[in-house]
Amino acid sequence: MRDDSIHIIGMGSAGLFLALALRDCGRTVHVYDQQNAAARKFLVAGEGGLNLTHSEPAVEFLARYTPSEFLRAAFTKFDNQYFMDWLRQHEILLFTGSSARVFPEAGIKPARVLSQLLSYLEVPSVQVHYRHQWQGIDEAGHLLFKNQQGFIHVPSSTTVFALGGASWPVTGSKGDWLHFFSERGIQVAPFQASNCRFICPMSSTSLDALAGKPLKNIGLQMGDEKRIGEIVFNSQGIEGSGCYAFSPLIRTQLKESGEAFLLLDLKPHNTADELLTQLNKTPQVGSWTEKVRTALRLDTTAMRLLKELCSKETYLDGPALMQRLKALPLPIRGLGPLEEAISTVGGIVLEEVDENFELRQLPGTYVLGEMLDYDAPTGGYLLQSCFSMAMHLAEHLRS
Secondary structure, eight states: OOOOOEEEEOOSHHHHHHHHHHTTSSSOEEEEOSSSSSOHHHHHHTTTOOOOEEOSOHHHHHTTSBSOGGGHHHHHHSOHHHHHHHHHHTTOOEEEOTTSEEEEOTTOOHHHHHHHHHHTTOSTTEEEEOSOEEEEEOTTSOEEEEETTEEEEEOOSEEEEOOOOSSOGGGTOOOTTHHHHHTTTOOEEEEEEESOOEEOOOOHHHHHHHTTOEEEEEEEEETTEEEEEEEEEOSSEEESHHHHTTHHHHHHHHHHHSOEEEEEESSTTSOHHHHHHHHHTSOOOSOHHHHHHHHHTOOHHHHHHHHHHSOHHHHTOHHHHHHHHHSEEEEEOEEOOGGGSSEEEEEEOGGGBOTTSBBTTSTTEEEOGGGBSOBOOTTTHHHHHHHHHHHHHHHHHHO
16 A cells, blocks of 8 residues: 655754645655754754844845745745744744844744744644654665664655755754765755855954954945945954855855955945045044044944055055945955855755756655755845745645
């Protein structure tokens, strides 16, 4: 007799959302995770505030993904507004911050959000199996797991993999599943860091002095992509939401030439001419540096960066300095460690799955979330994509 159960391997965000969407589908849902608890990365990501999604218009939202077309059908039907409504229906109260990011209501911890979602899986139709490490497929085509008692073989006609990427291995997200699919002729891409630390070739003296210091409300640009945001310096370079959005472009430039340049506008709300006028009408009392700092209201971090990245001739020339201040090229020579990245790209290439995220070469086998080779910036976009994909696949499996 054919087993009509659905088997979900991995109980991170994508696996959790799929299990919730299938709880009343009329089929038994088995969820397996190698950890002793669900969604470990979900909890770690929430330590600074659990950013669930973003409230910007759907068209702009979808454009944040690289590439975005593969997600269009899923997101169009199950977009950020749908996700917010769904969360409220699951008794998770929300608020939208000044940055338009969406969070649980103040005082609601990530663990409470997760506990609330897990409570909806306490039904006979959903069986959760913790401490079950997926080992591959046995000779009979059954799923092979290792648990505390040994090895178990599970027949499955519908399998969904939601094993995550390769960032934050402490949560169980190691990306060590890549070889399994590659050995079966499924095209995969090596994992790369995204939303990560970027290594900048500046003097150690400057990096030490800048470490931990932010630059807020600055303009950032690469090519035609422009944003207003914030970066934070560390002992090797920069990090922060302002530069994370440029991850795809930075990786491309690094691959092509070994170096990338992020243009910083330290005064994005003023033109170079306006800044020069302000500088010229400010009397110099003390040093040139003090005059520039006072006239333009630049903090110590901005002034140190200007000195680091400008030649002496440019720094001492008012018009040239104003032009450079509006387009200060910050060099980037590399990416931070993969295991420290907020997320990764790489994994199964998108051409290997169809519109329902089913592997073309393995009928009845689906792949969700960060296992797929796409990029999502911080701000709730990765979590939203996991939700949209899960809802879309659940609708397909119900049909």
